[in-house]
Amino acid sequence: MKPTKRILVASLLIMAGILGGCGEQTFDNTTIHVGGRTIVQTQIDPHKDWDGWYTLRYGIGETLFKLSQELQIKPWIASGYERIDDKTWRIHLKPNVTFSNGRKVTPEDVIASLKRSGEQNNRAKVFKESTMTAEAQSILIVTKEPYELLINDLSDPFATILDVADTKNFNYEPIATGPFVIDAASFEPNKYARMVRNENYWDGKAQAAVIDYRVVSDMNLLYLAMKRGELDIALDLPQSIAKTMQDDGSMTVLSTVQPRLYNLYFNMDVMTDKAVREAVIYGIDKEAIGVKQLQGSVYPTQGAFPDFTVYNGRNLQVPTYNPTKARAILAADGYQDTNGDGIVEKYGKPLKIVLSVYQRLAIQDIATEMQSQLRQIGIDMTIDTHEKSNYFKAGKFEMGIYAMVTTATGSPYPFLNDTMSQKGSANFGHYHNEQVDTWLHQLSQRNPEAVQIRLVHDIQEQALNDAAYNYLGFHTSYVGLSKHITGFATSPTDYYQMTKDLKKE
Structure with missing residues (x-):
């Protein structure tokens, strides 16, 4: 306004x-x-x-x-x-x-x-x-x-x-x-x-x-x-x-979709129930968040690399927004709303999750929209706001959003290796998959571009289907000019x- x-x-x-x-x-x-x-x-x-x-x-x-x-x-x-x-x-x-x-x-x-x-x-x-x-x-x-x-x-x-x-x-x-x-x-x-x-x-x-x-x-x-x-x-x-x-x-306003990804991490040491992680993923409507609520400031994505690159995620077969399926997954996992308050319970314990965020770009706005969406599938999500992202390295989070550039030098390897390999500097959720480790090693080698593209595709698809991450969208940069x-x-x-x-x- x-x-x-x-x-x-x-x-x-x-x-x-x-x-x-x-x-x-x-x-x-x-x-x-x-x-x-x-x-x-x-x-x-x-x-x-x-x-x-x-x-x-x-x-x-x-x-x-x-x-x-x-x-x-x-x-x-x-x-x-x-x-x-x-x-x-x-x-x-x-x-x-x-x-x-x-x-x-x-x-x-x-x-x-x-x-x-x-x-x-x-x-x-x-x-x-x-x-x-x-x-x-x-x-x-x-x-x-x-x-x-x-x-x-x-x-x-x-x-x-x-x-x-x-x-x-x-x-x-x-x-x-x-x-x-x-x-x-x-x-x-x-x-x-x-x-x-x-x-x-x-x-x-x-x-x-x-x-x-x-x-x-x-x-x-x-x-x-x-x-x-x-x-x-x-x-x-x-x-x-x-x-x-x-x-x-x-004035003139320029907008540019950047490879700065809003990456939703699940702490695999804490959120050990894959069904809950999958329900969260199916319960998030990225289009509604990025296009409607945030009016284009977040460009929704399935993959970690922008559409204008050869590593784009347009063909990834991964979970997408489906609230009906999210509720069914929770029900099959034993979660039911027995008292009619809209939040599902298991063994009498309501399903509550804490999302940790820090004050950067659109992270807090995304979190607010996620909170509303997840409540619609029966999850009580609270938001824990920090000034900085230090909680990631400390491992003191259940879910967390991190804004990170995925192609800082044009190559997809550093981002994938940092976030998914066992010793990766940004593997804050302690994700581990031996097949992914093998593919990461192959990706680090000298390969034809077609092989690189296939490896990048397979690595992302596996990690996303393991419900270790959810790529929410890319940051849109706005510049005002006289x-x-x-x-x-x-x-x-x-x-x-x-x-x-x-x-x-």
């Missing part, structure tokens, strides 16, 4: 403090103002944790390879690669790439950057364990063991190429190769970040001179700032505000936003 007049007046007064100005703003086409809830982090060393996502989004950093709109690998500051044998790869570098300090990027620089990433980030350990050799205009990488995902890893934000030798402050002033550089003196962790044009950018001068990022937590204020022209771009919008902007007519803005990049991965073509007219 649009803000009321009273809220509008109060919000404008607050906005003056948030954006640091007052009165009407004069038009400035040299600076692009960006607002959003979580768009500034504590630091931007791309080799640490997940902070490389922001280094790429800001247009500061670049990787050797990147992902296309279809999540296929393509060269970026590399020109291509050769696979010599199972462990040996030659990466060819473009000859004209320079760092923001004007120094040409050499093979030795690339090796130093990848080695640092391997030291700083456990997810990049392949770089730490590999032998790398500089050649004339390429690098030779020999992995410790055969590793199919090397090129995919070279597109991960943790593989952002930095000038390791000259960077003095990796946390706040990394020297990289993108069209913009950060103004470290003005950086305020979790509040404000300012990027300025990289005058030494190798791929042509950026159109924008300055890009200001400012955290605005109140979405109504974000909308008002866009309407007044105090912001040019609004990121990570909830669907309700995106619709308000769309209806306003003075009519003056052109060249803003949207992508399923959400890495690539600020490019040299971004312009305010």
Whole structure:
């Protein structure tokens, strides 16, 4: 809903403090103002944790390879690669790439950057364990063991190429190769970040001179700032505000279905009754949640990978919404509503389940809709809300929803292995199936694409029919743009936003 007049007046007064100005703003086409809830982090060393996502989004950093709109690998500051044998790869570098300090990027620089990433980030350990050799205009990488995902890893934000030798402050002033550089003196962790044009950018001068990022937590204020022209771009919008902007007519709203999956986990150590898990799956109407209640902000899915990829789940034979079957499964398992309160019981004990959620994207909204739907089949589901997702690692949950990217580097293997293998870092529900383990091992090997597609299909189908997971839907990203803005990049991965073509007219 649009803000009321009273809220509008109060919000404008607050906005003056948030954006640091007052009165009407004069038009400035040299600076692009960006607002959003979580768009500034504590630091931007791309080799640490997940902070490389922001280094790429800001247009500061670049990787050797990147992902296309279809999540296929393509060269970026590399020109291509050769696979010599199972462990040996030659990466060819473009000859004209320079760092923001004007120094040409050499093979030795690339090796130093990848080695640092391997030291700083456990997810990049392949770089730490590999032998790398500089050649004339390429690098030779020999992995410790055969590793199919090397090129995919070279597109991960943790593989952002930095000038390791000259960077003095990796946390706040990394020297990289993108069209913009950060103004470290003005950086305020979790509040404000300012990027300025990289005058030494190798791929042509950026159109924008300055890009200001400012955290605005109140979405109504974000909308008002866009309407007044105090912001040019609004990121990570909830669907309700995106619709308000769309209806306003003075702004453009872009929507992109991302491979960020809302994954429903069952704790296999706690919810040992498969019939109950199956009833939950049959009792959830994903279409009603994503399309009707949440108005498209969650794109319903049967599989873990988007429809626009070759690994889509359109042909999966898995449980789908069927409340009649859900009730029949519970009845066959001994559950009956004996007192007429709408909740089934077994041995006199009502069927109660706790769903653990954390405050992220549409998770809480999904949970509320699930609660209503499951009650219709006789399950009393309560919602346990946390600030963060720490309860997963602790194993203190019955069911839980986790929002996770399934194709962060284009390959389906990391997600499937992390969530389903016995030692998987995201196998929070302790799922185990020996056949799935065998297929996962095969998936990690070098195979024709048709074989990979079949393995991805079989692994998902088995795990979903084991009632270990339920893939609820993909997150839809909404971005609001001023009519003056052109060249803003949207992508399923959400890495690539600020490019040299971004312009305010």
